Amino acid sequence: MNSSFLRSALALGALALIPATTAALAEAEASNYAALDEFMDVFQRVRSDYVEKVDDEKLIRGAISGMLSSLDPHSSFLDASDFANLRTQTEGSYGGLGLSVTMEDGAVKVIAPTADTPAFRAGIKAGDYITHLDGVLIYGGTLDEAVEKMRGAPNTSIDLTIVRPGRDKPIEVTITREIIDIKPVKWEVQNNIGVIQIISFSADTGADVRSAIRSIDKSLGHKPTGYVLDMRSNPGGLLDEAVAVSDVFLDHGEIVSQRGRHKGDIERYYAKAGDDTKGAPVIVLVDSGSASASEIVAGALQDQHRALIMGERSFGKGSVQTLLPMSQTTALRLTTARYYTPSGRSVQEGGIKPDVRVPQISDPDYKTRPKFRESDLRRHLINEIKTDDPALEEDAKDDPRFAMSAEELKAKGIEDFQLHYALQTIARLAKSPAQHTSNSTEALKKIAAK
Numbered sequence: 001m002n003s004s005f006l007r008s009a010l011a012l013g014a015l016a017l018i019p020a021t022t023a024a025l026a027e028a029e030a031s032n033y034a035a036l037d038e039f040m041d042v043f044q045r046v047r048s049d050y051v052e053k054v055d056d057e058k059l060i061r062g063a064i065s066g067m068l069s070s071l072d073p074h075s076s077f078l079d080a081s082d083f084a085n086l087r088t089q090t091e092g093s094y095g096g097l098g099l100s101v102t103m104e105d106g107a108v109k110v111i112a113p114t115a116d117t118p119a120f121r122a123g124i125k126a127g128d129y130i131t132h133l134d135g136v137l138i139y140g141g142t143l144d145e146a147v148e149k150m151r152g153a154p155n156t157s158i159d160l161t162i163v164r165p166g167r168d169k170p171i172e173v174t175i176t177r178e179i180i181d182i183k184p185v186k187w188e189v190q191n192n193i194g195v196i197q198i199i200s201f202s203a204d205t206g207a208d209v210r211s212a213i214r215s216i217d218k219s220l221g222h223k224p225t226g227y228v229l230d231m232r233s234n235p236g237g238l239l240d241e242a243v244a245v246s247d248v249f250l251d252h253g254e255i256v257s258q259r260g261r262h263k264g265d266i267e268r269y270y271a272k273a274g275d276d277t278k279g280a281p282v283i284v285l286v287d288s289g290s291a292s293a294s295e296i297v298a299g300a301l302q303d304q305h306r307a308l309i310m311g312e313r314s315f316g317k318g319s320v321q322t323l324l325p326m327s328q329t330t331a332l333r334l335t336t337a338r339y340y341t342p343s344g345r346s347v348q349e350g351g352i353k354p355d356v357r358v359p360q361i362s363d364p365d366y367k368t369r370p371k372f373r374e375s376d377l378r379r380h381l382i383n384e385i386k387t388d389d390p391a392l393e394e395d396a397k398d399d400p401r402f403a404m405s406a407e408e409l410k411a412k413g414i415e416d417f418q419l420h421y422a423l424q425t426i427a428r429l430a431k432s433p434a435q436h437t438s439n440s441t442e443a444l445k446k447i448a449a450k
Helices: 003-017 024-050 058-068 080-091 144-152 205-220 239-249 294-305 406-411 418-428 440-448
Strands: 077-080 094-095 098-102 107-113 129-133 155-162 173-178 180-181 184-191 193-198 227-230 255-261 266-270 281-286 307-313 320-324 331-340
Touching: 024 058, 058 077, 077 080, 098 144, 107 144, 129 144, 129 307, 184 205, 193 205, 193 418, 205 239, 227 418, 239 294, 255 294, 281 294, 281 418, 294 307, 307 418, 307 440, 418 440
Parallel strands: 193 227, 227 281, 281 307
Antiparallel strands: 077 331, 094 180, 098 107, 107 129, 129 155, 155 173, 184 193, 255 266, 255 331, 320 331
């Protein structure tokens, strides 16, 4: 690549962006030229003096990646491989372990395992650090390199070394890769209550939730007592599908708004008439792994007083990323807006605070394992709307409802305490005169707090 041509192209691009009509703009233009000169000086010095010859395209791609990573944790440049991987994930089928991961201080950190995947069945937990793959230290490498190595042909195995906060020794685990054919929605009926689990917000998730409700009704021959919408450890996905899922339970009102850089850049999404559940009681389960699209649904149903939010405070990702194609094989994933719940709340940093906090005491590590959220990410966006709530994570350690150990729960046949508690709450509502009130959500809240 001709360096003088590159310098001229960059300079022309800067000139096109800056109309020098005032002294201030002229000064800004001069500053930009100086920065571009500095960039080109570094570029030339690396090309000529680095210990090994470096491809020009590699240097420029690295500069682009560095520019985007300096903005926030979710903006990035997608090369041909990354673009193909993203498309595969949103379409819901790929080969690998079933992990959502991020990079923190050079280490690969688990955001959440996807339900019913090899990583989930192997016991990988949110907040775990992956230090070695097949015995090779991956600290200091890139996230893409680690993800590429974890993916592979079905029925092949990979050894992971896990460091879990609270554990004295690393955990060694061997996982066999599978085709991760993510079915975004699963359903079952327990004690006359419909349980709908949303694993991801990929294509057709909203339609699948509607189908699940019809299947639950058909299996019972009548409407259930209520529904549990389980979005725990759901990393999010498509905004349109979050709107579609919210619309399943709402028959009017705003679902979410997204607001861009300028005051007039506001887009609002509203529910259409018709509640597929006919107003039945709904409990939504969330935890620290519930992010993005999951939080849009939880925030909409909470603000509209349509559902009781139960579990633990969610992840706190309140930004919208837009995929901007740069060519047929590459794209820019850029944070272009923040989203807000119907009441005007931003979940950025703080997440969705549950109406009733229920810890997952059936998990023996829940007390010692730290929660990992958006606010822990470097360069995360700051929430401009302060909640003035100093107790986002209230302490439930002394609550007698949560005093049992994981071993005691297992002896009682309770593998999932949060789901058990949600089912119990709806069942108690059905036996209570409170079910005849006009607001089942308030009735659920009173029952769940007892």
